[in-house]
Amino acid sequence: MNRDTMIQKLQSHEGIWDILIIGGGATGLGIAVDSAARGYKTLLLEQHDFAKGTSSRSTKLVHGGVRYLQQGDISLVLEALKERGLMIQNAPHLVSNQAFVIPNYSWWDGPFYQLGLKIYDFMSGDLGIGSSKRLSVKETIRHIPTIDQKELAGGVIYFDGQFDDARMAISLAKTAAHSDGVLLNYMKVEKIMKNKEGIIEGVVALDLETQEKYQVQSKVVINATGVFADAVKKMDDPSTKEMIQPSQGTHIVLDASFLPNKYAIMVPHTKDGRVLFAVPWHNKVVVGTTDTVIDKPLLEPHFQLEEVEFILETASQYLTKKPTKKDILSVFSGLRPLAKPEGDKQSTKEISRHHKVMISSSGLITVIGGKWTTYRKMAEDTVDNAILIGGLQGSKCTTHNLPIFGYDKNLNLTEDPLAVYGIEKQALLDLEAEDPMYGSIISESLPLKASQIIWAVRQEMARTLEDMLARRVRGLFLDVNESLRIAPRVAYIMANELKKSPDWIKNQLTEFRATAEHYQLVLD
Numbered sequence: 283m284n285r286d287t288m289i290q291k292l293q294s295h296e297g298i299w300d301i302l303i304i305g306g307g308a309t310g311l312g313i314a315v316d317s318a319a320r321g322y323k324t325l326l327l328e329q330h331d332f333a334k335g336t337s338s339r340s341t342k343l344v345h346g347g348v349r350y351l352q353q354g355d356i357s358l359v360l361e362a363l364k365e366r367g368l369m370i371q372n373a374p375h376l377v378s379n380q381a382f383v384i385p386n387y388s389w390w391d392g393p394f395y396q397l398g399l400k401i402y403d404f405m406s407g408d409l410g411i412g413s414s415k416r417l418s419v420k421e422t423i424r425h426i427p428t429i430d431q432k433e434l435a436g437g438v439i440y441f442d443g444q445f446d447d448a449r450m451a452i453s454l455a456k457t458a459a460h461s462d463g464v465l466l467n468y469m470k471v472e473k474i475m476k477n478k479e480g481i482i483e484g485v486v487a488l489d490l491e492t493q494e495k496y497q498v499q500s501k502v503v504i505n506a507t508g509v510f511a512d513a514v515k516k517m518d519d520p521s522t523k524e525m526i527q528p529s530q531g532t533h534i535v536l537d538a539s540f541l542p543n544k545y546a547i548m549v550p551h552t553k554d555g556r557v558l559f560a561v562p563w564h565n566k567v568v569v570g571t572t573d574t575v576i577d578k579p580l581l582e583p584h585f586q587l588e589e590v591e592f593i594l595e596t597a598s599q600y601l602t603k604k605p606t607k608k609d610i611l612s613v614f615s616g617l618r619p620l621a622k623p624e625g626d627k628q629s630t631k632e633i634s635r636h637h638k639v640m641i642s643s644s645g646l647i648t649v650i651g652g653k654w655t656t657y658r659k660m661a662e663d664t665v666d667n668a669i670l671i672g673g674l675q676g677s678k679c680t681t682h683n684l685p686i687f688g689y690d691k692n693l694n695l696t697e698d699p700l701a702v703y704g705i706e707k708q709a710l711l712d713l714e715a716e717d718p719m720y721g722s723i724i725s726e727s728l729p730l731k732a733s734q735i736i737w738a739v740r741q742e743m744a745r746t747l748e749d750m751l752a753r754r755v756r757g758l759f760l761d762v763n764e765s766l767r768i769a770p771r772v773a774y775i776m777a778n779e780l781k782k783s784p785d786w787i788k789n790q791l792t793e794f795r796a797t798a799e800h801y802q803l804v805l806d
């Protein structure tokens with residue numbers, strides 16, 4: 283997958299596209315996969331990098347959502363459990379089975395959560411990934427040696443999926459490209475074009491690398507811009523009512539020693555009534571999340587100090603090794619594209635996580651809500667609507683059993699840092715054999731080799747230092763200071779590949795350092 287080739291395909295395309303998607307997060311990329319796999323001429327335009335928005339900032343869970351079960355939202359849990367099963371089936375190189383322990387501190391918690399989780403297991407049907415069971419105090423401690431043992435009454439173990447969200451996004455882009463979809467990052471949609479009858483017939487997009495403008499015609503235009511959906515809806519109809527309520531969720535990242543046995547912890551009820559997860563991820567631990575209503579959607583949201591303090595305080599209640607600000611390797615925040623409540627008094631956590639597909643009078647299709655786990659179903663529903671709106675020749679959805687690009691079920695995701703490349707892992711090893719420079723280690727702790735940088739430039743459309751260190755490899759999310767340390771070397775390797783000047787390196791480093799501030803907790 284190469285950006286120059288994609289630009290050529292856009293320029294040489296004759297006729298009208300069938301489906302044009304605005305937004306390259308989980309939702310847009312899922313739609314591109316579905317649409318291209320059904321044989322439609324598909325174009326996706328992303329204003330920044332793929333998964334720059336919420337889709338690289340999730341808790342990294344492929345889950346039915348135990349908490350939605352608590353809230354009684356059976357249909358959402360059923361749908362998500364089915365999709366969880368399909369994601370594991372179709373992308374075994376990206377999604378792994380993760381065991382979670384709910385520690386119990388009262389005798390009543392054990393039977394209560396066990397019953398709930400048995401229902402959760404049952405609802406997974408044939409796509410179940412493991413049976414939940416009660417744990418004695420001794421077993422709970424064996425699984426989580428760092429668990430606070432004071433008044434511990436036992437635990438319940440259950441299973442859900444876990445993944446690398448930004449890597450999944452790249453694999454979805456490659457899946458769509460494999461079916462002749464054209465996908466472009468750094469291509470911002472600025473305007474919606476309409477015919478004399480007021481029906482949408484395409485968009486005007488700006489290539490942010492060259493400042494060249496494109497007028498692109500399409501039978502259907504889909505707004506898959508997450509928290510930015512209102513801005514695109516306003517391009518269609520300036521008088522449209524805002525419908526998105528952004529809600530920020532922050533995570534902190536800690537060293538693996540806080541959770542040494544690779545079992546995750548799930549706290550079903552925090553002080554503010556939320557669920558808190560501590561999940562092993564790329565040899566570190568991700569802890570979160572929060573729910574903070576935000577006024578305005580931002581592409582690079584910044585954590586609030588209170589959110590970090592709340593996570594530290596809650597995690598400290600459950601761990602013997604109490605995390606402090608000094609232990610934080612990285613902090614990241616993402617915005618939930620929740621639907622605005624109808625009444626004023628409803629809080630964001632009560633707003634439905636179900637996705638919504640909406641069609642405006644001019645034919646703009648907008649899809650909002652949902653979760654990473656349900657991206658495939660969201661895409662199926664959206665493309666089914668697009669067929670009707672665009673008068674496209676009917677074609678059935680094929681993504682239930684469609685392997686995600688790189689499909690390989692023989693890789694060990696928890697032990698092998700190159701497993702996320704799937705079948706392409708061999709190509710990276712071949713690169714290393716070709717030139718010993720490519721095999722050199724850039725970071726021991728992340729870990730990162732030069733071959734991954736070369737590969738991401740050549741095959742994964744990484745254009746900037748941030749694309750590389752935030753989303754192709756996850757350094758910025760895993761350890762911000764280590765990422766800043768290696769940034770000059772990574773920028774140098776990228777510049778060589780992209781044939782860029784020393785000035786480019788300088789600018790990239792300046793921009794990257796500014797972005798890194800959003801992931802860095804400055805200690806007093």
Ligand SMILES: Cc1cc2nc3c(=O)[nH]c(=O)nc-3n(C[C@H](O)[C@H](O)[C@H](O)COP(=O)(O)OP(=O)(O)OC[C@H]3O[C@@H](n4cnc5c(N)ncnc54)[C@H](O)[C@@H]3O)c2cc1C
Binds near residue numbers: 340342530616
């Ligand atoms: C804190 C948090 C934790 C979460 N954890 C989980 C989890 O563990 N599991 C799970 O299943 N779900 C989780 N979710 C939900 C999931 O991450 C989101 O539902 C999903 O990522 C939303 O994807 P999206 O594509 O709709 O939005 P985004 O990822 O935000 O993508 C929208 C894209 O549109 C682009 N865009 C905007 N305007 C334009 C324009 N004019 N032209 C071109 N492009 C444009 C943006 O740059 C952006 O990349 C979590 C969400 C949050 C906030």
